[in-house]
Structure formats: structure tokens, C-alpha cells
Amino acid sequence: MTPEARLGELVRLRLGRHDTRRGFLKTALAGAAVASASTACDGAGVEKLLSKHYLKLTDEDKRKLFARIEAEVLARSGVRVTVGDPQPMAGVEFVHALDLSLCNGNRRCVEACARENNLPDDIRYLRVVEVDAGTLELANAEHAYDPELVPRSGKNYLPVQCQQCKKPPCVDACPVKATWVEPDGIVVVDYDWCIGCRYCQAACPYYARRFNFREPSIEPSRINPDQAYLSNRIRPAGVVEKCTYCLHRTRRGRYPACLEACPTGARKFGNINDENSEVRRMLERKRTYVLKEELGTVPRFFYFFG
Amino acid sequence: MTRSSCLLALLCASGCNQGIEPMKRDFADPPPASSVVMVEDHPALIPTFPCSSCHADREPDPRPRKLVEYHTPKNGFDHGTKDGWCYRCHSLENIDRLRTTLGTPVAFSDPQDLCGSCHGDKLIDWKAGLHGLNRGSWNGPKLRQSCTFCHDPHKPAFEPMVPERPPDVLGERT
Known part of the structure; x- marks a missing residue:
């Protein structure tokens, strides 16, 4: 399989559509731009963007962060999970x-x-x-x-x-x-x-x-x-x-x-x-x-x- | 301001390159010693157990012969040499006991003493926790299962298994 064909096959498999490398990059870039614009708009996105490295998190930061993740999973899949930090x-x-x-x-x-x-x-x-x-x-x-x-x-x-x-x-x-x-x-x-x-x-x-x-x-x-x-x-x-x-x-x-x-x-x-x-x-x-x-x-x- | 310094300022503001130094961590309590081991009891392997329920009133017949009723092991017999016979491992004197190769009686609940009389290396490993399934906790009480939990004593080699699905390797290897 040529690299081009392999990439095409991968794109088809992973993204569910036929595409060329050029098209793939174009879509990816456009997608990234849209994604960053939308995350910048909602509050959780901004919070995520400005969040700290794990090793810099205080107990209070962790509490908020874990609660946010738990709420996100609940909203997305309806499953109540516990995010711990042993x-x-x-x-x-x-x-x-x-x-x-x-x-x-x-x-x-x-x-x-x-x-x-x-x-x-x-x-x-x-x-x-x-x-x-x-x-x-x-x-x-x-x-x-x-x-x-x-x-x-x-x-x-x-x-x-x-x-x-x-x-x-x-x-x-x-x-x-x-x-x-x-x-x-x-x-x-x-x-x-x-x-x-x-x-x-x-x-x-x-x-x-x-x-x-x-x-x-x-x-x-x-x-x-x-x-x-x-x-x-x-x-x-x-x-x-x-x-x-x-x-x-x-x-x-x-x-x-x-x-x-x-x-x-x-x-x-x-x-x-x-x-x-x-x-x-x-x-x-x-x-x-x-x-x-x-x-x-x-x-x-x-x-x-x- | 040049474009690159703009970018740098942006990066600094968003905290992307803040120095990540190893911080003082609060450790959890150290674990207790991991030496507590219990051997799990296990249920009878055959419905007619104990053997004395039939054999109590019978004279034992030590002659090797083909057994057709009750004794036929589920998976056949394939253990050691082909001339193997019940009384190599079952006690002739007391049918509710096993016996080691040297004739020492062994309870059905401690099959490792019998198995270890031939497979000594495995017994040593089992006692050290290196052979067999580990259950329980790596730093707390452990539950150890004896030989016959996993091995059919009449046919101890593992049966072949159906594997789980293979990984999707397309695109990951050339």
C-alpha cells in the first residue's frame, strides 16, 4: 500500500469518509478553527483552556475540576462516575x-x-x-x-x-x-x-x-x-x-x-x-x-x- | 512587537510554558506488610465426593483395570505416565485421603502437598506466590488457590482457549 493510499484508508476508517491528504488537512484545520472558536465562547471551555498542570493544582482546584469532569460525563452519557485522585x-x-x-x-x-x-x-x-x-x-x-x-x-x-x-x-x-x-x-x-x-x-x-x-x-x-x-x-x-x-x-x-x-x-x-x-x-x-x-x-x- | 514575541506573550498569558517543577507531594500511608496469605477452600470436584460414600463397605481392588462407571473423569485421564492408576495418588488404606509419592497421607483440601511430591519446583513457586492466580490485595491479605482450582488433577494441562479479538493493526504497522 502506498503511503497516500494508506492515509486515505486511515482517514476513511477514523473519520468515516473518503478524502485526500489535502482535503484531510483542510478539514482538520477548519475543524480546529471552529472548535477553538466554540470552546472560547462557553465558560467551561475557557476554564479548560486556563486550567493548571496537575502538579500545580490545589485541593480546591482538584475538587472543582473533578466535579466538572463528573458533570460532563453525566451530561454526555448519563452515567454517574467518581473521579478520584489516589x-x-x-x-x-x-x-x-x-x-x-x-x-x-x-x-x-x-x-x-x-x-x-x-x-x-x-x-x-x-x-x-x-x-x-x-x-x-x-x-x-x-x-x-x-x-x-x-x-x-x-x-x-x-x-x-x-x-x-x-x-x-x-x-x-x-x-x-x-x-x-x-x-x-x-x-x-x-x-x-x-x-x-x-x-x-x-x-x-x-x-x-x-x-x-x-x-x-x-x-x-x-x-x-x-x-x-x-x-x-x-x-x-x-x-x-x-x-x-x-x-x-x-x-x-x-x-x-x-x-x-x-x-x-x-x-x-x-x-x-x-x-x-x-x-x-x-x-x-x-x-x-x-x-x-x-x-x-x-x-x-x-x-x-x- | 514582532509576531513571534506576540505569540510568546500569548503563550505566557495562557500559562502553557509555566515551569513544572516536582512539587512536594502528600503521600498516602505506607502499605502494611504483604505476607498474610490464606488458602481458599474449594468445592468437591465430583458429585460423588466423598469417595467413602460408596467405598466404605467395599474391599479396595488395587489391580489396574478399565473403569466404566462413576469414575470416568470428565475430560479423560492424561497425567504423567500412561500406566497411571487411582492408587498412585489416592490412598489405598483410607479412600478419603490422597497419598504422596512416598505414601504420606494428604487431605483432599491440601492437594498441593501431593502435587508437590512430584512437582516440587512448582510447589516452591506457589508458596512464594509465583505460581497460580493471585487474589486479594498486593499489600494486604491474599487469597491463594490450591492446584486443583485451576488444574484438573486427572488432566492437568490447560485446555486450549478461544482468544479475544485481534487488535486493529491497519495503519499502525507497515
């Missing part, structure tokens, strides 16, 4: 581990994540790739495998998601500091601060970030009402989002949704500073792997063979 716990650094000998590629984690994090149908934070058994060769991995039953013989399955790096290239790439590493190691995005330039997406070597090409449409009955400002609240169009280790759950002591959904128990999660945690024991006893170690990103996501 804080990192002192002395906690989250680590996720995955036993590759148990993963059979059933993608239950992918769908559980989508429901937990209010993802529209075209966005998934997790991707399970199919690799030849005995290799972790990502370059030749199959992303869209779709046999009747998994696992296929001669194949291994490798779930990939945000690795919550200690030295994240995505954070360095962000020109407006809309994404940063939290004290507990989770890399978060302030969706209201993100300008949608997608530099972070290009910088991430794990293909962990996703872009909202359009206003996310989620069936009201599937909206998870337990939301947090930095994780699973419904994102606006035109911003980048990613896995946050379900911080609205994990900062309250629960396991991430992907872990609880895994029927083979391949996922382990916990505080690396706690010597009784599963992940600490995993690191002490197992031979572990990280993806693309040579890049020096220092992931907080480990793979092992149990």
Missing part, C-alpha cells in the same frame, strides 16, 4: 512481572484492561504478540494472530504494555511536561495538559502509547464509574494515553485488572521495596528479562520463565 504510597515502587511459560495468548488481559480503563473499541493499551517458540524476536512478531484456539504449537506469546521505565524516553520527548514519572514509578499523563503532538508516542520503543483520533465513544453500560484523574477517566479526543498500572486500583491496594483477568495466573504485581512481595521474590529467584534492555530505559516490567 496518591502514591510512601516507600512503594510498583513492578509488574509476567511468566512467559504460562501465557497462552488468550488476550483476556487486553479486554479486561479495556473495560477497566474505559477504552473505545479502537484503542487497546495491551498487545499480546505471537513469537516463534524459543525466541523473543519482536521484529517478526505477529500482532493480529487470530486462530480458533490458542496456543498454537511452536509459538510463544508475549504481552507488551507500558513498561513504566525508570528512564522513560517518552517523558524526555514531551515538550510541555504533560507526562512524568510519579514517585511510585508509574508514568502518567495529564490529559488536560497534553497538546497531542505525539512526540512521546514516537519516542516510546515499546509501542505503549495510544492516540485518541476521535472523541471516544463507549457504551454507557460499559463505562467504569470508578475513575481517577491520572488514569482511567474518559479521555478527550486528541490526547495520548497509556497503561497506568491501573493506579486507581493499585494505589488502593488492589491488583491491576489485567492480572485478575489472566486465567493462567501469568501476571505478578507488587511493591519491589517489600521483601515479602511476589515481585521481589521473583527477582530474587528467577532469571528475568526486560524488553530492549540495550536501550537503557530500565523498565519496571519483567518477564520470566516460571
Whole structure:
């Protein structure tokens, strides 16, 4: 497929119409102009435009902001949600581990994540790739495998998601500091601060970030009402989002949704500073792997063979 | 005023480039120790449990033979060598007990002691929380399930599963 044809196909898919690149840009620019004019007119739009970075918000700001988001969701979809702001716990650094000998590629984690994090149908934070058994060769991995039953013989399955790096290239790439590493190691995005330039997406070597090409449409009955400002609240169009280790759950002591959904128990999660945690024991006893170690990103996501 | 300085002034006014310094954060309370573990009880695997409901008045017959009634496991038998027979794992002396490879009696509620007598590495991992499903809380009480929650003891390998739908990769990879 030529780049031109691919772009045309993408525009058709994402925006629901045939168009050329020129036409696409024209529409996009005109749309942007109209959108900015209309947001400038209504009060909430101005408020949004002048809102502060998450790290600058006072408790009072947060209260107002979260109430506004809750009201917006209620008006749009009729669902009463709670937007919370759980804080990192002192002395906690989250680590996720995955036993590759148990993963059979059933993608239950992918769908559980989508429901937990209010993802529209075209966005998934997790991707399970199919690799030849005995290799972790990502370059030749199959992303869209779709046999009747998994696992296929001669194949291994490798779930990939945000690795919550200690030295994240995505954070360095962000020109407006809309994404940063939290004290507990989770890399978060302030969706209201993100300008949608997608530099972070290009910088991430794990293909962990996703872009909202359009206003996310989620069936009201599937909206998870337990939301947090930095994780699973419904994102606006035109911003980048990613896995946050379900911080609205994990900062309250629960396991991430992907872990609880895994029927083979391949996922382990916990505080690396706690010597009784599963992940600490995993690191002490197992031979572990990280993806693309040579890049020096220092992931907080480990793979092992149990 | 040049155009670029206008733009800069506008940006400053709207607060786009305000310096984002790491602020002093209020941390939540540190988590309690994560060592509390409970093993979940689980229901009987077959409707005729306990075995003594039929076997109490019968002499045990240790000869391997083909069983046609009541004993036929739902998924067939495929565990270890093909000459496997009931009394490799079920106790001949007390039909309501299991036995390890060394003959130590094991209660049905603690199958891990039996399974671990062959799969010792898995037992060690299970005790450390590295094998099996984790339920509960990463920093609080955990619920651990024993082997037979997930594995059919007569056919312990996982059945193949129907995968969820593949991702829409069009346009994302060339």
C-alpha cells in the first residue's frame, strides 16, 4: 500500500469518509478553527483552556475540576462516575512481572484492561504478540494472530504494555511536561495538559502509547464509574494515553485488572521495596528479562520463565 | 512587537510554558506488610465426593483395570505416565485421603502437598506466590488457590482457549 493510499484508508476508517491528504488537512484545520472558536465562547471551555498542570493544582482546584469532569460525563452519557485522585504510597515502587511459560495468548488481559480503563473499541493499551517458540524476536512478531484456539504449537506469546521505565524516553520527548514519572514509578499523563503532538508516542520503543483520533465513544453500560484523574477517566479526543498500572486500583491496594483477568495466573504485581512481595521474590529467584534492555530505559516490567 | 514575541506573550498569558517543577507531594500511608496469605477452600470436584460414600463397605481392588462407571473423569485421564492408576495418588488404606509419592497421607483440601511430591519446583513457586492466580490485595491479605482450582488433577494441562479479538493493526504497522 502506498503511503497516500494508506492515509486515505486511515482517514476513511477514523473519520468515516473518503478524502485526500489535502482535503484531510483542510478539514482538520477548519475543524480546529471552529472548535477553538466554540470552546472560547462557553465558560467551561475557557476554564479548560486556563486550567493548571496537575502538579500545580490545589485541593480546591482538584475538587472543582473533578466535579466538572463528573458533570460532563453525566451530561454526555448519563452515567454517574467518581473521579478520584489516589496518591502514591510512601516507600512503594510498583513492578509488574509476567511468566512467559504460562501465557497462552488468550488476550483476556487486553479486554479486561479495556473495560477497566474505559477504552473505545479502537484503542487497546495491551498487545499480546505471537513469537516463534524459543525466541523473543519482536521484529517478526505477529500482532493480529487470530486462530480458533490458542496456543498454537511452536509459538510463544508475549504481552507488551507500558513498561513504566525508570528512564522513560517518552517523558524526555514531551515538550510541555504533560507526562512524568510519579514517585511510585508509574508514568502518567495529564490529559488536560497534553497538546497531542505525539512526540512521546514516537519516542516510546515499546509501542505503549495510544492516540485518541476521535472523541471516544463507549457504551454507557460499559463505562467504569470508578475513575481517577491520572488514569482511567474518559479521555478527550486528541490526547495520548497509556497503561497506568491501573493506579486507581493499585494505589488502593488492589491488583491491576489485567492480572485478575489472566486465567493462567501469568501476571505478578507488587511493591519491589517489600521483601515479602511476589515481585521481589521473583527477582530474587528467577532469571528475568526486560524488553530492549540495550536501550537503557530500565523498565519496571519483567518477564520470566516460571 | 514582532509576531513571534506576540505569540510568546500569548503563550505566557495562557500559562502553557509555566515551569513544572516536582512539587512536594502528600503521600498516602505506607502499605502494611504483604505476607498474610490464606488458602481458599474449594468445592468437591465430583458429585460423588466423598469417595467413602460408596467405598466404605467395599474391599479396595488395587489391580489396574478399565473403569466404566462413576469414575470416568470428565475430560479423560492424561497425567504423567500412561500406566497411571487411582492408587498412585489416592490412598489405598483410607479412600478419603490422597497419598504422596512416598505414601504420606494428604487431605483432599491440601492437594498441593501431593502435587508437590512430584512437582516440587512448582510447589516452591506457589508458596512464594509465583505460581497460580493471585487474589486479594498486593499489600494486604491474599487469597491463594490450591492446584486443583485451576488444574484438573486427572488432566492437568490447560485446555486450549478461544482468544479475544485481534487488535486493529491497519495503519499502525507497515
